[in-house]
Amino acid sequence: MSKSILVVEDQEDNRRILRDLLSSKGYEIIEVTDGLAGVEAAKREKPDLILMDIQLPGIDGYEATRRIKAEPDLAGITIIAVTSYALSGDKQKALEAGCDGYVAKPFSPRQLLAEIEQHLA
Amino acid sequence: MTAPESFTSVSRRLSSAFVGVVTLVLLIFAGLAIIIDSAKVSSELEKRLDTALELSTVSLPTPLWNLDNNVVDDFIAALFLDSAIVYAEVVWGDQLISKKSGENYNYEDSSEFSDPDKFIDQSRDILFEGNKVGTIRLVMSRESVKREFILTIIKITSLTVFIIAAIFLTSLLITRKYIAQPLSKLSESASSIALGNLETPVDKGSNDEIGQLAVHLDQMRRSIKDLFSEVHASKEQIEEYSRTLEQQVDVRTRELAQSVEELEALGEVSQVVGSSLDLGKVLGSIVRHAVLFSEADGGIVFTFDQVRQIFALKTSYGVSQNFEEELRRSRIRKGDNSALGQASTKGEPVQIADLSTLAEYPLACVHQEGYRALLAVPLIHEDELVGGLVVMRKHAGTYPERAVNLLHTFAAQSILAIRNARLFEEIEEKGRQLAQADKHKSEFLANMSHELRTPLNAILGYTELILDEIYGEVPEKIEEVLKRLEKNGRHLLSLINDVLDLSKIEAGRFTLTLGEYSLIELIQTVYTSVDSLAAEKNLSMKMNLPEKLPIGRGDDQRLTQVLLNLVGNAIKFTDQGEVCIEAQVEDDRFLVSVADTGPGISEDDLSTVFREFHQIDGSSTKQKGGTGLGLSIAKKIIEMHGGRIWVTSAIGRGSIFNFSIPMRVENS
Numbered sequence: 001m002s003k004s005i006l007v008v009e010d011q012e013d014n015r016r017i018l019r020d021l022l023s024s025k026g027y028e029i030i031e032v033t034d035g036l037a038g039v040e041a042a043k044r045e046k047p048d049l050i051l052m053d054i055q056l057p058g059i060d061g062y063e064a065t066r067r068i069k070a071e072p073d074l075a076g077i078t079i080i081a082v083t084s085y086a087l088s089g090d091k092q093k094a095l096e097a098g099c100d101g102y103v104a105k106p107f108s109p110r111q112l113l114a115e116i117e118q119h120l121a
Numbered sequence: 122m123t124a125p126e127s128f129t130s131v132s133r134r135l136s137s138a139f140v141g142v143v144t145l146v147l148l149i150f151a152g153l154a155i156i157i158d159s160a161k162v163s164s165e166l167e168k169r170l171d172t173a174l175e176l177s178t179v180s181l182p183t184p185l186w187n188l189d190n191n192v193v194d195d196f197i198a199a200l201f202l203d204s205a206i207v208y209a210e211v212v213w214g215d216q217l218i219s220k221k222s223g224e225n226y227n228y229e230d231s232s233e234f235s236d237p238d239k240f241i242d243q244s245r246d247i248l249f250e251g252n253k254v255g256t257i258r259l260v261m262s263r264e265s266v267k268r269e270f271i272l273t274i275i276k277i278t279s280l281t282v283f284i285i286a287a288i289f290l291t292s293l294l295i296t297r298k299y300i301a302q303p304l305s306k307l308s309e310s311a312s313s314i315a316l317g318n319l320e321t322p323v324d325k326g327s328n329d330e331i332g333q334l335a336v337h338l339d340q341m342r343r344s345i346k347d348l349f350s351e352v353h354a355s356k357e358q359i360e361e362y363s364r365t366l367e368q369q370v371d372v373r374t375r376e377l378a379q380s381v382e383e384l385e386a387l388g389e390v391s392q393v394v395g396s397s398l399d400l401g402k403v404l405g406s407i408v409r410h411a412v413l414f415s416e417a418d419g420g421i422v423f424t425f426d427q428v429r430q431i432f433a434l435k436t437s438y439g440v441s442q443n444f445e446e447e448l449r450r451s452r453i454r455k456g457d458n459s460a461l462g463q464a465s466t467k468g469e470p471v472q473i474a475d476l477s478t479l480a481e482y483p484l485a486c487v488h489q490e491g492y493r494a495l496l497a498v499p500l501i502h503e504d505e506l507v508g509g510l511v512v513m514r515k516h517a518g519t520y521p522e523r524a525v526n527l528l529h530t531f532a533a534q535s536i537l538a539i540r541n542a543r544l545f546e547e548i549e550e551k552g553r554q555l556a557q558a559d560k561h562k563s564e565f566l567a568n569m570s571h572e573l574r575t576p577l578n579a580i581l582g583y584t585e586l587i588l589d590e591i592y593g594e595v596p597e598k599i600e601e602v603l604k605r606l607e608k609n610g611r612h613l614l615s616l617i618n619d620v621l622d623l624s625k626i627e628a629g630r631f632t633l634t635l636g637e638y639s640l641i642e643l644i645q646t647v648y649t650s651v652d653s654l655a656a657e658k659n660l661s662m663k664m665n666l667p668e669k670l671p672i673g674r675g676d677d678q679r680l681t682q683v684l685l686n687l688v689g690n691a692i693k694f695t696d697q698g699e700v701c702i703e704a705q706v707e708d709d710r711f712l713v714s715v716a717d718t719g720p721g722i723s724e725d726d727l728s729t730v731f732r733e734f735h736q737i738d739g740s741s742t743k744q745k746g747g748t749g750l751g752l753s754i755a756k757k758i759i760e761m762h763g764g765r766i767w768v769t770s771a772i773g774r775g776s777i778f779n780f781s782i783p784m785r786v787e788n789s
Contacts, residue, residue, distance in 0.1 A: 011575055011579070013575075013576070013578075013579030013582070013583075014575075014578065014579065014582070017579065017582035017583060017586060020586055020591055020592070021586055021591060024591045091634070091678070092634055092636065104678075105574060105578055106574060106577065106578040106581055106582075106614055107578075107582075108581075108585060109582055109585045109586055109589065110585065110589065
């Protein structure tokens, strides 16, 4: 059974790139465009991994991560934060919020894939 | 002047001296007289005895011859008329014919008279016609003569004493009259002069030396009198000077005290102006001091409203609430007939000594409030009317120049205060604007970072996906173009990042996020990401690392950025040879170096490579691209870690970029 990945990303191009990249590698993709939807989808779909953008409309990626990690049956889901390089300190914040990994934009699809595969191995 | 205790009259002294001399002379004469007399008495006694004997030899022969004893007795008795004869006898052979002793000398034994010192004893034969008829013996006592002599001495002495006394008294009287009394009078005069009585002339008296003395004393008196009047005049003059001087000192002291008070007030005002931006407080202090020093009853500071062209009451001192409200309702304009209106037109202080002499005054309330004398000073700063300072007094009269000058100074302080307050308002406003602008800039920067890179990320992402043949096979020609596209895209991204970093540095928002890191891992990450770049240029990429390095503390992302920049530059500028990354520990510091075999940097350029926007000017480097910001950002990052970055290089011998940072950075 293929692994499912929840992509929480408001940018259409980024979603498309991730979808094209990950589906080509056989992953099942669930896409949502904001933090609250991300939390809902996580509860509903219980994906194997979540790629969480930080700058989101509504609640941001940190808050969404905290809410997901607060649910006992969701706490085991791997969450990789995807954030802007320019904002120094994001990595720290992401890890504090409960993220398991961190990828700074601009991410190379190849690097991202390597990171995902490492967590799902 | 009092007579000394042992005062002795001159006349007595003179008399004593004179009498002394006379006494001496008299005594000498008396002595001589006595000596001569004593000799004379002695010989006279012998002569008398001889005379008595002679008389006997003449008178006695006949009676003796006739044996007439009675006659002999009578004769003998008669001899005793001479008091000096104390014994007489007449004998003839052994037969005593007659004999007689003196009253006090009843001597039977005539040998008693043998003492020649006391008696003279002589005998003589009595002859009658050549026949001895008897012998007479006479004894004379020297005693009586002695007594006479003593008497004579007593007489002489008495006389002498009398004479001396007479002389003494006479001379005493004479000297008293002619010397002592005039001298005494002179003395009195002198004493009177000495006691300060210079008016009474000295009586000349006699026309002698004492008179001369009196004349001279009088001259002296006149001289002293003149001198005294001169001294007195001088003294009065000195006293006058002294009084004048005291008055001047008093005046100066008062002036000085006033100056000191003024200075203190000015100092106080200056301090308030300098230390407070509360305009109300500053102007309050100024107007209070202005009122106190001009000895006015009240004062007001107005500010000039440029828009409405009227004066607005800002602060007051010593005026009633009612009056203040009246004034606030009044419109004082520049150029109206009020003191302030006039002062603001003339640009100088204007005073009204007595309001009640004016036919009319625009501000009735001033008059009603009982103010009579006004002094208004305009506050003008650089030809711009900013306000006015007015003091008011309830009694008429001109304000002294000092008060006017002082108010001038207070006016200057007020201007300063008003200006300060305005400047402060402006600065506050500018500050607010600046803070707003800064916030906008920060927001803009944040947006930039997101907005610029989001599409670029998409471009790079798609490119990479195509190159990875996610969308199917890619023809070789297209693949090559796509790689160029990807390379340029990444370059653009790094440029954008550099510019953003620099903006942050300039805005002071560039901060480190400190955390633990492994330097070996960090270097390996960089090595991995640039390995392909080096391989493309056929450069040998090397690492020279110890097996283990301590865990460091710092901002690993920023350190990665620095190392990527250094290695990236090394690869960019090196066309053949190798690039080597080395790391080691030196005294609690990491020392990292990136060596290349590139063209090297000239000595002139070494000092400028870390400057912003600097790229070594040369045709070869121009072709390499870049903003020239990388090294200056790297330098900033290293310095924020408390480290140091430097380069050693020479043309044709490659370059070595080094940085050293503390292993553990606790705060940036």
